[in-house]
Amino acid sequence: MDNFVAGNVYDNLIKAMAYRGATLKNPPLSRDMLAQQLNHHEYVVIDASREMANIRGPVTIMVFMFAPGAKYADTLGTFRKLIGGITARGMLELMFVSEEPLTNHIKKFLAQYRVDNITNRRVEEHDYRKFRIEAPKHTYVPEHILMTEQEIGGLCEMYRISRGDLPHILASDIQAVWLGLRPGMCVKIVRPSDSAGQCVAYRVCVAG
Secondary structure (H helix, E strand, C coil): CHHHHHHHHHHHHHHHHHCCCCEEEECCCHHEEEEEHHHHEEEEEEEEEEECCCCCEEEEEEEEEEECCCCHHHCCHHHHHHCCCCCCCEEEEEEEEECCCCCHHHHHHHHHHHCCHHHHHHHEEEEHHHHHHHHHHHHCEEEEECCCCHHHHHHHHHHHHCCCCCCCCCCCCHHHHEEEEEEEEEEEEEEEECCCCEEEEEEEECCC
């Protein structure tokens, strides 16, 4: 996979921060600077943050995008050294994005890392395929809108249901990934309809 594809992935990761309600801390890299960083360091970091007023709550976000074939994606020792250098305080969302899925050894390490840091860190791992295009703008993808707790409560009261009664959307679904959904969060899905103008559906995010 060449740097052009990696460039598209990087550009879409930048866009994904906005979908997650986050603001970049630094300007995006140019394609030339991106290529230099990936060739020299084998990864780039996207730093972003989300304020208290956002539905999802305040958080610092760090996205580690690994270069194609980077040692960080397939060597546990190197990966552990990288993650061990993260010293951010408060709630932190970590996203690791690699050309191919991380090795099983790294996945097992991350599983334990999640348990050890359950109160202040959330960890995601994705491969390039999730970000090769701006998925929410795809022609066949309906609009997904994150719901507030007040909206969820009103919906459940109207239909006399609980949140868990809603149909599910997996946290690994590409739209859930782009929005940064976590289990328990709900979305309103709006589809065009020839007869009604639009059709609205609701989903609750579940692990998987």
